[in-house]
Amino acid sequence: MSTHIGKDFIPPDVPGKVTGEIKYAEDYKREGMVFARLLTSPMPSGRVVNIDASEALRMDGVVGVFTADDLPPVPPPGNPALASEYVTYVGQPILAVAAISEEIAESAIDKIRIDFERRDFVVDPIESLSPGGSNAYPEGNVLVRTQEEGPEGAPIVGAEIRDIKWPQSAIDAIKTGKEPVGGEFTTEWAFGDLDAGFADAATIIEEPFVTIGYPHHSLEARTGMAYWENGKCYFHGSSQSQSANNAGLARMLGIDLADLVFINEATGGGFGSKIGPYPFMAITGNFARVLNRPVQLRITREQEFYIGSARSGMQGWIKVGVKADGKVSAVDLVIVNDGGATGGGSGNSSAQHVTVAYQPESMRYRGISVYTNTTPRGAQRGPGQNEMAAVLAPMTDRAAAAINMDRVAFRTRNVLDSDGFQGGSQGPVTSAFVREALAQGARTFGWDEKLAQPKVNGSKVRGVGVGIGYHGAGGRGYDGLLRIAPDGRLFIHSGVGNLGTYSYAGTCRAAAEALQVPWERCEIVNGRSDKHLPHSSGQGGSNTIFTHTRTNWLAAQDAIAKLKEIAAADLGGAADDYGIGDERVYQSADSSIGLTYAEAAQRAMELGGKFSGQEYPDDINPLTQLAVQGLAGTGLIGVAKDNIPGQGQPPGVVVGFCEIEMDKDTGKFEILDYTAIADCGTVVHPKNFDNAMRGGAVWGVGMTALERHVYDPQNGLPANTGLYQNKPPTYKDVNLNTKMGGVNIPDPQNPTGGRGIGEPTQGASAAALASAISNALDGHLFNTAPTTTDMIINHLAGNSYSTKSLKTNTF
Amino acid sequence: MYSNTTKNGAMSVNSKLTRRRFIKGVIFSGAAATTGTGMYLAANAQSGQSAAERLVTLNINGRNRPVDVLPSETLAYTLRYKLDMTGTKIGCNRGECGACTVLIEGVPNYSCSVLTHNVKGKAVISIEGVKAADGTLHAVQQAFIAENSPQCGFCTPGQVMSAVALLNNNPRPTRSEAIDAMSGNLCRCGAYEHYINGVMRASGQLA
Numbered sequence A: 001m002s003t004h005i006g007k008d009f010i011p012p013d014v015p016g017k018v019t020g021e022i023k024y025a026e027d028y029k030r031e032g033m034v035f036a037r038l039l040t041s042p043m044p045s046g047r048v049v050n051i052d053a054s055e056a057l058r059m060d061g062v063v064g065v066f067t068a069d070d071l072p073p074v075p076p077p078g079n080p081a082l083a084s085e086y087v088t089y090v091g092q093p094i095l096a097v098a099a100i101s102e103e104i105a106e107s108a109i110d111k112i113r114i115d116f117e118r119r120d121f122v123v124d125p126i127e128s129l130s131p132g133g134s135n136a137y138p139e140g141n142v143l144v145r146t147q148e149e150g151p152e153g154a155p156i157v158g159a160e161i162r163d164i165k166w167p168q169s170a171i172d173a174i175k176t177g178k179e180p181v182g183g184e185f186t187t188e189w190a191f192g193d194l195d196a197g198f199a200d201a202a203t204i205i206e207e208p209f210v211t212i213g214y215p216h217h218s219l220e221a222r223t224g225m226a227y228w229e230n231g232k233c234y235f236h237g238s239s240q241s242q243s244a245n246n247a248g249l250a251r252m253l254g255i256d257l258a259d260l261v262f263i264n265e266a267t268g269g270g271f272g273s274k275i276g277p278y279p280f281m282a283i284t285g286n287f288a289r290v291l292n293r294p295v296q297l298r299i300t301r302e303q304e305f306y307i308g309s310a311r312s313g314m315q316g317w318i319k320v321g322v323k324a325d326g327k328v329s330a331v332d333l334v335i336v337n338d339g340g341a342t343g344g345g346s347g348n349s350s351a352q353h354v355t356v357a358y359q360p361e362s363m364r365y366r367g368i369s370v371y372t373n374t375t376p377r378g379a380q381r382g383p384g385q386n387e388m389a390a391v392l393a394p395m396t397d398r399a400a401a402a403i404n405m406d407r408v409a410f411r412t413r414n415v416l417d418s419d420g421f422q423g424g425s426q427g428p429v430t431s432a433f434v435r436e437a438l439a440q441g442a443r444t445f446g447w448d449e450k451l452a453q454p455k456v457n458g459s460k461v462r463g464v465g466v467g468i469g470y471h472g473a474g475g476r477g478y479d480g481l482l483r484i485a486p487d488g489r490l491f492i493h494s495g496v497g498n499l500g501t502y503s504y505a506g507t508c509r510a511a512a513e514a515l516q517v518p519w520e521r522c523e524i525v526n527g528r529s530d531k532h533l534p535h536s537s538g539q540g541g542s543n544t545i546f547t548h549t550r551t552n553w554l555a556a557q558d559a560i561a562k563l564k565e566i567a568a569a570d571l572g573g574a575a576d577d578y579g580i581g582d583e584r585v586y587q588s589a590d591s592s593i594g595l596t597y598a599e600a601a602q603r604a605m606e607l608g609g610k611f612s613g614q615e616y617p618d619d620i621n622p623l624t625q626l627a628v629q630g631l632a633g634t635g636l637i638g639v640a641k642d643n644i645p646g647q648g649q650p651p652g653v654v655v656g657f658c659e660i661e662m663d664k665d666t667g668k669f670e671i672l673d674y675t676a677i678a679d680c681g682t683v684v685h686p687k688n689f690d691n692a693m694r695g696g697a698v699w700g701v702g703m704t705a706l707e708r709h710v711y712d713p714q715n716g717l718p719a720n721t722g723l724y725q726n727k728p729p730t731y732k733d734v735n736l737n738t739k740m741g742g743v744n745i746p747d748p749q750n751p752t753g754g755r756g757i758g759e760p761t762q763g764a765s766a767a768a769l770a771s772a773i774s775n776a777l778d779g780h781l782f783n784t785a786p787t788t789t790d791m792i793i794n795h796l797a798g799n800s801y802s803t804k805s806l807k808t809n810t811f
Numbered sequence B: 001m002y003s004n005t006t007k008n009g010a011m012s013v014n015s016k017l018t019r020r021r022f023i024k025g026v027i028f029s030g031a032a033a034t035t036g037t038g039m040y041l042a043a044n045a046q047s048g049q050s051a052a053e054r055l056v057t058l059n060i061n062g063r064n065r066p067v068d069v070l071p072s073e074t075l076a077y078t079l080r081y082k083l084d085m086t087g088t089k090i091g092c093n094r095g096e097c098g099a100c101t102v103l104i105e106g107v108p109n110y111s112c113s114v115l116t117h118n119v120k121g122k123a124v125i126s127i128e129g130v131k132a133a134d135g136t137l138h139a140v141q142q143a144f145i146a147e148n149s150p151q152c153g154f155c156t157p158g159q160v161m162s163a164v165a166l167l168n169n170n171p172r173p174t175r176s177e178a179i180d181a182m183s184g185n186l187c188r189c190g191a192y193e194h195y196i197n198g199v200m201r202a203s204g205q206l207a
């Protein structure tokens, strides 16, 4: 029976959050610390001709100016920390000024004169693809990968910028919702017989769609503080990840792994924007070295909008063929991504969502990602998948209606099961119980009952919707590390970042469970790399629960094997004759013969070698090797690399059910009910599962109804840099009586049965709400994310203004 | 629901009004659009010279704290950077998020949008002053732990302050009153329901 997995507990950092005592990067001060501020580009596209900082440098209290010349050059398409020659978006950092006070630093910024040369700019990817359209970079307008894409959040490597234009006929086609025949793409794949699939179809829907990017706006802006001591850099950062930062950040600073102490006890949100070391960390660390003083580089809210990354937008076209029995026989999908100033889009992940939602018999995907002179784009919670879910759900409803099929039945007909596939390569999944989730959700929500209720009540109309969110939810090959101290306590070392998901803590429960140690006798060691933390995945891609319950469980198995060996050597018999329990290792035949964990740890220290970390497996990561070396001789060490055999993507799936009441006079709606059921294997930490599910549900409302970039196409200026204008959901925008559940069927490839769930929570909510909006309006398709109140009221008033000319960023 | 009237009957400073007054008076007076809105939004940034700091005595968490304060300095800044009370968070520095919420004469205010000079002689309670002198956590803090309310925690001190103010004025709010009272506090993580459950638990309405 499980003692920890599936049970609630209080993650150790929660009390510090309610008292304000926990520290974020900006809460640290250091003797002699100076304050750095960024000077950023006022224009969307231009060339820096001259920088005159002389007046600023003469100011009392100014200690230095740091420019791109102080950093190794980053050729395009890399995202430089500081622009060297060309600026490609409003808000792009050009230099940093440090002074003894923030006030002086800010005043100094005003004294710096920069001469710019303006360049043409573009904020709409379709415009850039048009004949004669502007290019966001001097080199061109399209990011072409020459090497396979890394994991989400990884910096772009192996890519070049090309200049691609489409014939006017293709531009006209995509703008009017037709296939852009003759348009060039940079990513293409297909499976099955598409022509046969469409020929088999009883109904075909063909629709354009657009989704608009929006900033992450983590509540903590990415402030950092760094100082150097004895050749080591101490870096207080704001990252989603802990260990996954070290190698990249050490490289940015030009130092060995062993010379970087990355400190990040808590992070005020990330949502994909802080997965790995981001370019601006290079300024803080290197500036501190040049000045030989601690430097705090504080990022303002407005700057966080500029440099804090955003979701890629997309404009696309889809054609779906459905057979009379409801099976999706063919999908043809085209996506033009708005890659902003960094060029990367998530069209491939959007296409992956379609494969999961439909399990189509045949499919073709063609994509291209276009640079615009807007903010850098990066991974944002279910990048690609979630926005696709939002626009696909109402179309799915239309397809179901066309063949007279219930919308939940339609989704069940095309559901991802354990023998199903995901993505263009049709790769396997570790297990999937979405069928069960749909059934459980429909029951909990009362789908049939709600459909049977009257729809119209005066000027109010009800809508009910259903949607599916998907994201891969697990990784392999990382390391686990723990120590049984000579007093018998279990120290679980975690290199998992603490961005508010509590997965750093939840995953440690796997070690406690395996070693059968009560939680109050366990301590999680995390938050600074000099606490000897193992190599860990980055906290992106919903992976952590799957990935690190495995590593911690494996480290525990290593410790158990060592406990048994020590006991057998001391007390006789073979290791196999021993079992564990009650913090003892004892003979299975006679439990009175044994050692306590404390005694065994003391023996491990006497024996040395592998038992106490003087020796370690040679397949562990260099970072873990450093960590074990640091712990050597302090107890019984359990350490292992995750080599558990197995294949397939661990899926994270959520199905959402939403009921709204819309006021036809105002276009506003209230969410009356939201129910979501996850297929994420065994729920590891129920209370936190609820919070993750609800947080994602809130994000789904933002995506479908509220949040978007707005750029002025005349001047290329962002119109909504702040929180207030960008409108992340507030208490008043969401339902606060939601019902959350899980299928709770263990995944066979995880010793605890768990998989991650962070991202699909949003996709399900976004999709279910979009489905409900469409349902309230008799199946009208907006084909937009977001679908804002003004679009709804325009539709109700008979204006096609909002949907006639789809555009990302600028409508 | 807490109203515009504080316990002792004085008119409260509605946080939104406070913010507007501040914006009109300060932000538009000279923020340079290209440099990003920094800590010093005010006229100082234009002059390029420090205006004189003046010694004032503030009443923070029941203690008198003498501190040198610039004319343009916000209370959030004074708390965090002059008094080392970093529990108060700055999420936006422009009255949009509530991460910086403190109580002034019992009323929640966005401390990023209040000039420190304006709270002379007023009782200010920050997150550091919420738990009891013996370290016992406030009922709101205990409930937020029990409900696992925070996710990233960056909005949490502000959420605690708004919840404390609410319960001081209305010890048994309805759920919808609680939502109204908390609605000035943005949570980007979307932990709203867990905060509301925390408020209901703290007010003894949730077992």
Ligand code: FES
Residues within 6 Å of the ligand: B089, B090, B091, B092, B093, B094, B095, B096, B097, B098, B099, B100, B101, B110, B111, B112, B113
């Ligand atoms: S920091 Fe004061 S309202 Fe956001």
Ligand code: FES
Residues within 6 Å of the ligand: A219, A268, A269, A500, B150, B151, B152, B153, B154, B155, B156, B186, B187, B188, B189, B190, B191
């Ligand atoms: S818990 Fe992260 S912003 Fe509220």
